[in-house]
Amino acid sequence: MSRIAARTIDFGVIRTEFGLGEDYPEAAVQEARSASDSCSEEREDRTDLALVTIDPPTSMDLDQAVHIARTDTGFVVSYAIADVGAMVVPGSALDQESRRRGQTFYLPDGSLPLHPRELSEGSASLLPDLVRAAALWTIELDKNGETVRFDVRRATVRSVARFDYEGVQAAADAGTLHPSIEALPDVGRLRSAIAAARGAIELKLPDQEVVEDDTDGSWRLVLHPHTKADDWNAEISLLTGMCAASLMIETKVGLLRTLPPAESDALASIRRTAAALGIEWQADRPIGALLAELDPNAPTTLVLMTEATTLLRGAGYAAFDGELPELTVHSGIGAPYAHVTAPLRRLSDRFSTEVCLAASAGTEIPAWARTALADLADVMRASDSQANKVDRACIDLTEAVLLAHRxxxxxxxxxxxxxxxxxxxxxxxxxxxxxxxxxxxxxxxxxxxxxxxxxxxxxxxxxxxxxx
The missing domain is CATH 2.40.50.140 (Nucleic acid-binding proteins)
Structure with a gap:
């Protein structure tokens, strides 16, 4: 494994180039330190749910906690999302600063969080053994994994354990999964099959990652180990985002994540590539179903999935209030979809969650959330673009340093x-x-x-x- 000394890479130059800094206005920091639950009287006590979190091992900004129960008719997915909307005062210095940032930026030598760490890694984070404010999604599925009913409401919750993806995968392989997620593999597989049937496109390309070696402080460029547990967990998040989109469309108020259908020329190009590689592809078979069947470790799969990235370009946000946008579907998912599961790390989720809470309860959407939607679409587009550029710059810098002498x-x-x-x-x-x-x-x-x-x-x- 190739390594480089930490002192030879200065990721600070990337922070400077993109104008990234962790310093917050003092007023915002003070508000984060003193943040409290403004909706405490509305909450249902659900600390009886043995929720668990699944995140990268070093993460402290824990947005989601999950519990899955088997029933006679299928499954009940309980998905708790940190209730940041109840912790941030609309119009405050903290609110304004988070709107300026848009999202958390991740660099190899540390993150630049959306909110001060006192909030994102403290009072709002779903850390284990602590009672926290949450938006609790309850989603009933039938035995085939199809959604039967769902709602979201404010609740107090408590995570009982913290896991990472590799640990969940190892436990699944050994048959020792925590009882709260014992059904996660089954639900994940069912939802993945449903996704393929509706034409979703899941690209399992290797993710380059710059990591620091704990033993000697050197940096390594590695491929992130992609596990089935990653896919299972992603399916729960996608399920919740689809439920959120359904509520928004029904209410005709919201912020959808959209992607236009693939151009015919792009699909024709991928078909030509598949034929050249000797990959059989029936004319009526969706591209997503084909990709899901391929051996992820085969060079030909890497080629075809790289080509298929052209199908996922052009993703955007569609804000609406009173009239549905022309495009409501994310073609990569094959359904309407909205971001609601990462409010500690992504600005839009705080506002989208507030819309969903009101829609589910049949109450009026708070004006602070409703009036922000149109601006949020532009903020998130710009923030996503910058985050992608920062990620790429960090990888490019590491590659260049690692290979400069070769x-x-x-x-x-x-x-x-x-x-x-x-x-x-x-x-x-x-x-x-x-x-x-x-x-x-x-x-x-x-x-x-x-x-x-x-x-x-x-x-x-x-x-x-x-x-x-």
Whole structure:
């Protein structure tokens, strides 16, 4: 495994480039420290639910806690979401600062949180063994995993255990899952099958990640281990977001996450790629169902899923009040969908949750939430764009530093996209895990040897060359 000394990478330059800073106005910090539950009298006591959290091992901003019960007719999913709307005073310094930030930004050497840590990692976080304010979703599913009914209401909850994805996967493999999530694999598989049937597109591409070695402080560029537990947990979040969208559409007030249908040219291109790779694809089979069946470790799957990323471009937000937007569906999910499950890390979720709480209870939507929706669409679009650029910049910088002393060396690679006259080929190098441009004309879907041509730390550019 390739490593680099921590002192050789300064992620501060990326913070400076993108204008990111953790310093909050003092008034906002004081409000975060003194934040209290403004809706305490409305809450149902659900501390009887043995909720658990599933997050990365170092996370302290715990937005969600889950409990799944089996019933005679199917399952009941209880999903508690940190009730940030009850902790942040509308119009306050804390509210204004969070609107300016948009979301939490994650860099390898630390996060820049949406809210001061006193709130996001303290009084609002669903940390274990503490009573917390939550928006509690209760979703009944039948034995096939289809939604029967749901509601969301304010409650007090308490998480009884904290898990991470790898730990949940290991426990599932060993048959020792905590009773609160013993049914998670079954529900996850059922929901995944439903998603494939409705045309959802799930891309299981390897995620590059920069991590610090606890033993010597060095940095490593690794592929994030993608587990089935990641998928199961994601299905619970998607289920909740779809329920939220349903409430918003029924009420005709909300903020949807949308994605237009794929262009016919993009689908035709992917079909040509599949044919060239020898992947059988029936004419009437949805692309999502095809991808779900492929071996995620096969080079041909990596190629096809990389090509399929073109189908997920153009995601946006649609705010509406009184009249539904022209586009209400997220085509990558295959259904209407809204963000509500990460209010500690994403600004829009606080407001969307408030809309859903009122819609579920049949009460009036608070004016502070309703009037903010139109502006939130623009804020989240800009914030998402910046977060993606920050993520990419951190990866690019790490790749360049890691490879700077290896220019001229040869590497084994898989060609995930061939040159087309407008752009160079794209390759995936396994060690160190790098996705980069490559000159020459390496054949798509093949394993080749390439030479490292550029690794410029200043410009964060890495490129390879192929010579047949």
């Amino acid at each position: 220019v001229g060396q040869r590497f084994a690679a898989v060609v995930v996209r061939e040159a087309d006259g407008k752009r160079d080929a794209e390759i995936f190098v396994e060690d160190p895990p790098v996705l980069a441009k490559c000159t020459g004309e390496p054949p798509e879907g093949t394993s080749v040897q390439v030479e490292l041509a550029t690794a410029d730390v200043r410009t964060r550019v890495v490129s390879f060359a192929y010579r047949s």
